[in-house]
Amino acid sequence: MENYSVFDIIGPRMTGPSSSHTAGAVRLGYIARLIIGGKIESVTFTLYGSFAETGRGHGTDKALIAGILGFSPDDQRIRSAYKFARDEGMSVDFVYSDEPADHPNTVRIEAVDVNGRRTEVVGRSVGGGNILITEINGLPVEVTGDYPTIIIQHHDEPGVISDVARVLSQLGVNIANMKVFRRSRGDSNAFMCIETDERVTPEMKGILMRLCPAVHELMII
């Protein structure tokens, strides 16, 4: 039996109309913004399933833009998100797909930053404003955004996971949840998705990259 807080029942304070199609969409855009990192020049959102069917009526488009602009789900500016995107010089495009998706409320976010770097994020809104990022640049991941998260790309070899865990512990960062993925044994592009209690700082990233040579990329979300 879940241990509810009174504020799970009364709340959240949110911009309507739908916790899954609006509030969840804001969060998907917001987490994508953290993953992309740099200033965004253009972004294309491809909507699938119920997002594609009813998203326009739920303001899912505005919610996604608002999130990628860094707004929170109760921001009153969500309604005017298109205008704020124009003011920031960010071009936005929407594709409403008829293709089937694994989950009814799925979006693919393809962004190009001002340096021409491309990032592709796939996520879903799983209900009650909660989300799950399922893919980053083609890599299958599981990011909920409920905790500070780091994603590490590394060479698949014995000892990498314990190295990373050891360095994190020395930096005083406690691992809350961790998942590892690889396509095959010895994969040069294996990766781990680590949710932590403390936030990993850019300085910590530098230390971890130096002390774990098998790690070739670390993304802080």
Next chain:
Amino acid sequence: MNYDFNTGVELIKLCDEEGIGISEAMIRREVQIGESTREQIIAEMTRDLKVMRESVKKGLTEKVQSVSRLTGGEAMTLYRYADFGPLSGSETCHAAAAAMAVVEVNAAMGRIVAAPTAGASGILPAVLLETGHARGWDDDKLVEGLFCAGAIGMLFAKNATISGAEGGCQAETGVAAAMAAAALVELSGGEPLQCLDAASIAIKNIEGLVCDPVAGLVECPCIKRNAMGAANALLAADMALCGITSLIPFDEVVTSMYSVGREIRPEYRETAKGGLAATPTGKLIAAGIKRMNGRED
């Protein structure tokens, strides 16, 4: 002292042993399970009350229109009409209009407080604020009412569901009416058991109600069902306050609502594939909404 409770029976026992109301039990539980102080928890709920009041006011004073352009403005019409001898009584009619106002604001991408969901967000603020206005209840008292309502909603969340996708509209506007009814009883001086009776009476009234939103939007029939939910809550509270009890105890009502919810076919659980959504007009509206895709406004 352990302030956690999982059933209505446990809640009543806790209230009796401590000589407290449901709202106080819920506040003490929240302090115990979380990391916040009593003052912080009450301050947070007061912020919810403020947003609730703003959403009612917005829907009753501004010309709101939903993103789909299907709804908006009817709450204002009903609220004005309520001053001219409505059949349902002006207090009930005002509360129903206020409930519609919040959900119209929600559909227009305004800010609301989910209670327990966005689609049922009108009922609780409407009956508390309108009744509170008529009876001179201050904000501290209204916040107590929200804690009492939260306790009832939590019992449904724990032992049944508060999701339309899982249990139909009874789980959303039904639970909201039950929460509101219980809060009204406590604020009117009723005993904890009377609060549960009011909640039981309210939910029994709409047991089995399906979730069949036209075009999948939180508008039709949601907005008007919030109006009816407010009236449901007020009358259920009156019945409990005059001493009418629920023949079936609260915990059993919750369980039966859940088992009925699970029997509701998926077409009638928020998928917009059955009921009103599947009518010829409903389908026509859905096709129109889909054509809006790609247009900015």
